[in-house]
Amino acid sequence: MSSCPLPSRISLNNHLYASGVSDELRHLINDIARGGKYVQNAIRTTDLGLAGSSNTFGEDQLKLDVLSNRIIKEELCESRLVHSFASEEESDELQELVVNAPYTVVFDPLDGSSLVDCNLAIGSIFGIYESKGGLIGKKPRDQVAALYLVYGPRTILVYSAGKGAHAFYLNEVGEFNLLQKNLMMRDEVKTYAPGNLRAVVDTPAYRKMMNLWLDEGHTLRYSGGMVPDIHHMLIKGAGIFTNIGGSKYPKGKLRLLFECGPFAYITEQAGGASSDGTKSILDIEIRDLDQRTPIIIGAKKEVKRVSEVLKS
Numbered sequence: 001m002s003s004c005p006l007p008s009r010i011s012l013n014n015h016l017y018a019s020g021v022s023d024e025l026r027h028l029i030n031d032i033a034r035g036g037k038y039v040q041n042a043i044r045t046t047d048l049g050l051a052g053s054s055n056t057f058g059e060d061q062l063k064l065d066v067l068s069n070r071i072i073k074e075e076l077c078e079s080r081l082v083h084s085f086a087s088e089e090e091s092d093e094l095q096e097l098v099v100n101a102p103y104t105v106v107f108d109p110l111d112g113s114s115l116v117d118c119n120l121a122i123g124s125i126f127g128i129y130e131s132k133g134g135l136i137g138k139k140p141r142d143q144v145a146a147l148y149l150v151y152g153p154r155t156i157l158v159y160s161a162g163k164g165a166h167a168f169y170l171n172e173v174g175e176f177n178l179l180q181k182n183l184m185m186r187d188e189v190k191t192y193a194p195g196n197l198r199a200v201v202d203t204p205a206y207r208k209m210m211n212l213w214l215d216e217g218h219t220l221r222y223s224g225g226m227v228p229d230i231h232h233m234l235i236k237g238a239g240i241f242t243n244i245g246g247s248k249y250p251k252g253k254l255r256l257l258f259e260c261g262p263f264a265y266i267t268e269q270a271g272g273a274s275s276d277g278t279k280s281i282l283d284i285e286i287r288d289l290d291q292r293t294p295i296i297i298g299a300k301k302e303v304k305r306v307s308e309v310l311k312s
């Protein structure tokens, strides 16, 4: 019999422990969550201007992109559990940290850079793989956990370690406490978030899909940030998010490793689905660290319908 009193609140650490997540993975998720708190603080206090540098995709970096990336790297180093990592901000190769450590972490330290100056919600996204065997040839289904933080009026963390997806809010003393366990996506559209809509110009099937949503009277909920846009769906338990190709981005704008893979893992754990138009995002083989993929994600039947309409 344990003499521990029944907890009055369920902390992230508590939840991970009670869910049977291994000690090592629990420590790593806690370390990443601590990094998220520092990113959250940086968002409130750092100069919001450009850094004067660009990332490996040639995109201008904000001071906040550079700083968030550094904060996360420091946490991953300190954890001593990370063999290697790849970041969207420096994604040309896997960088090694600790030989023989069990995990490889892929992350986008600050998703939604273009929303920073407008003070809209942004986020950080993480995928965790076992380090053995590297990343090339693996699939996002091989992730052992994925999580994201959304920095809005409140800071919320959602994780899955393969046993459902669970949401936590950051409280005033700096701890993540359970907000909602077992997020569940119903088979309902209700809201749609059509990303890279400029693709309708040369992709008639995407225009057709857009018209169907308009005609059916669904509600548009699109902020331009993948993290709050998908988080919206997960919290409401319904919806569809897309970012598909066109001439500017033939495969859509979003990256398999840093953005689509972790969200596919979390959404499928919440009973939703993801697709590149043909198969689950979780089943796409990783060939390059910076590979992009079209993404259709959200309510199961709608993911199927959108995939079919886009093929027509």
Ligand code: AHG
Residues within 6 Å of the ligand: 059, 088, 108, 110, 111, 112, 113, 114, 195, 196, 224, 225, 226, 227, 243, 253
């Ligand atoms: P980044 O990591 O470069 O800030 O990318 C943000 C992504 C994603 O959050 C969003 O869905 C998409 O960019 C929107 O792209 P556009 O603004 O180009 O439509």
Ligand code: MN
Residues within 6 Å of the ligand: 088, 108, 110, 111, 112, 259
């Ligand atoms: Mn991003």
Ligand code: MN
Residues within 6 Å of the ligand: 088, 089, 108, 109, 110, 111, 112, 113
């Ligand atoms: Mn980014």
